Amino acid sequence: MKRIAAIVLLVLAAMPVAQADDMKLSVKPLLCITDSRNEVCEMSFLIVWESGKRGYYCLFNDYGEAPMRCWNEEREGRLTDDLNVRETFSFWMAGTDAAKRLAEVRVEVLRMDSDDRRRSRRTRHVWDIN
Amino acid sequence: MTRQFWWLALLAFLAAPCLAAELHEEEKESNWRLGAAVGYGIRSNPLVQSDDIPILVDLDIAWFGKQWFFDNGDLGLTFVDNKALTASVVARVNSDRVFFGKTDTRFVNVDIAGLPLSEAVEFKPPERDYAIELGVEMLTGGNWGALQLTAFHDISGTHGGYELYADYRFGWRLQRLYLEPSFGLSYKSAELNNYYWGVTPEEAGVVTSPYEADAGLNWHLRFMVGYQLDKRWAVSLVTEYERLNDEAAGSPIVENDGVLGWFVGASYRFGR
Numbered sequence: 001m002k003r004i005a006a007i008v009l010l011v012l013a014a015m016p017v018a019q020a021d022d023m024k025l026s027v028k029p030l031l032c033i034t035d036s037r038n039e040v041c042e043m044s045f046l047i048v049w050e051s052g053k054r055g056y057y058c059l060f061n062d063y064g065e066a067p068m069r070c071w072n073e074e075r076e077g078r079l080t081d082d083l084n085v086r087e088t089f090s091f092w093m094a095g096t097d098a099a100k101r102l103a104e105v106r107v108e109v110l111r112m113d114s115d116d117r118r119r120s121r122r123t124r125h126v127w128d129i130n
Numbered sequence: 131m132t133r134q135f136w137w138l139a140l141l142a143f144l145a146a147p148c149l150a151a152e153l154h155e156e157e158k159e160s161n162w163r164l165g166a167a168v169g170y171g172i173r174s175n176p177l178v179q180s181d182d183i184p185i186l187v188d189l190d191i192a193w194f195g196k197q198w199f200f201d202n203g204d205l206g207l208t209f210v211d212n213k214a215l216t217a218s219v220v221a222r223v224n225s226d227r228v229f230f231g232k233t234d235t236r237f238v239n240v241d242i243a244g245l246p247l248s249e250a251v252e253f254k255p256p257e258r259d260y261a262i263e264l265g266v267e268m269l270t271g272g273n274w275g276a277l278q279l280t281a282f283h284d285i286s287g288t289h290g291g292y293e294l295y296a297d298y299r300f301g302w303r304l305q306r307l308y309l310e311p312s313f314g315l316s317y318k319s320a321e322l323n324n325y326y327w328g329v330t331p332e333e334a335g336v337v338t339s340p341y342e343a344d345a346g347l348n349w350h351l352r353f354m355v356g357y358q359l360d361k362r363w364a365v366s367l368v369t370e371y372e373r374l375n376d377e378a379a380g381s382p383i384v385e386n387d388g389v390l391g392w393f394v395g396a397s398y399r400f401g402r
Contacts, residue, residue: 108361116194117216121269124202
């Protein structure tokens with residue numbers, strides 16, 4: 001009996017807090033590609049979130065301290081937002097405690113040009129190393 | 131295949147610290163550029179009695195220091211690097227030798243004139259060595275595209291000749307999609323051309339005649355299309371046609387006057 005109780009306790013301990021882990025956040029697109037001719041991505045994001053329980057939730061990003069939008073007594077929501085992206089940044093959802101991120105998605109910026117001109121200017125081809 | 135295994139082992143060895151460093155300093159550009167592509171491609175072989183060159187794995191192993199660099203077999207020292215021009219002294223291995231590693235021995239029963247021989251004789255295209263070449267490379271680029279000019283001379287005493295090369299490319303990026311056509315010319319000196327594509331009287335027999343190749347001009351067209359799947363993975367297709375100069379194409383050991391190459395595959399880039 002003690003063994004079963006211990007296993008149940010272990011399973012319960014391993015289970016995440018309902019509100020935190022039930023939050024799902026999806027963002028599209030997730031990749032911005034820049035080079036010397038296109039240093040900024042003009043991106044239109046579709047952000048969709050869904051939570052296991054109703055509540056007060058806010059969407060944030062790294063571009064500002066204020067939330068992009070908040071929802072009250074909702075368990076899902078969506079938002080479209082246009083941004084000029086230069087660097088990798090994140091969108092995240094928070095509840096009443098704004099400091100606690102319930103779900104986070106990172107939008108990556110991939111720079112195809114190098115700081116080293118030789119890397120950008122040299123060419124190589126698949127048969128060069130045969 | 132064995133060589134490709136050792137290259138892969140080297141790549142894995144070099145990539146380990148690169149990946150570890152990336153966890154701590156993701157935004158800082160590493161001195162290393164490491165990548166691997168797996169796919170399928172072929173480069174045709176213009177020589178008689180030869181096999182096409184298969185391309186299954188393509189490794190990208192490069193290191194760039196402040197002035198020195200190693201870029202997939204090229205060893206260089208950069209002496210000018212500004213917005214207008216990057217100039218380096220580079221040592222490399224000549225690329226013409228690659229075709230001579232895929233030749234076959236066959237028994238032939240007709241002579242040079244096409245007349246039947248009394249008995250079949252063994253024939254194999256002649257052997258050629260790798261040449262180490264030293265030269266100057268000048269690179270420039272901007273919104274108008276990129277231009278590469280090189281001049282290389284043999285320093286290994288293999289062919290004793292030189293090559294002048296020019297290539298222009300222009301790339302378009304539509305976010306994940308990248309298109310890059312390019313074209314260029316390559317002037318091969320008489321010594322270089324004759325070493326690789328000529329046939330000495332000693333090499334000539336009843337099957338082939340002696341041949342002396344003079345200097346000539348190759349040209350090439352290339353097209354690349356790539357699609358970035360995520361930060362590390364991309365798929366790409368590269369195709370190239372290179373027309374051999376008339377002096378090389380006229381050699382009795384040359385069957386085709388052009389070299390067609392293509393490769394399609396998925397590539398992975400380590401680090402940044």
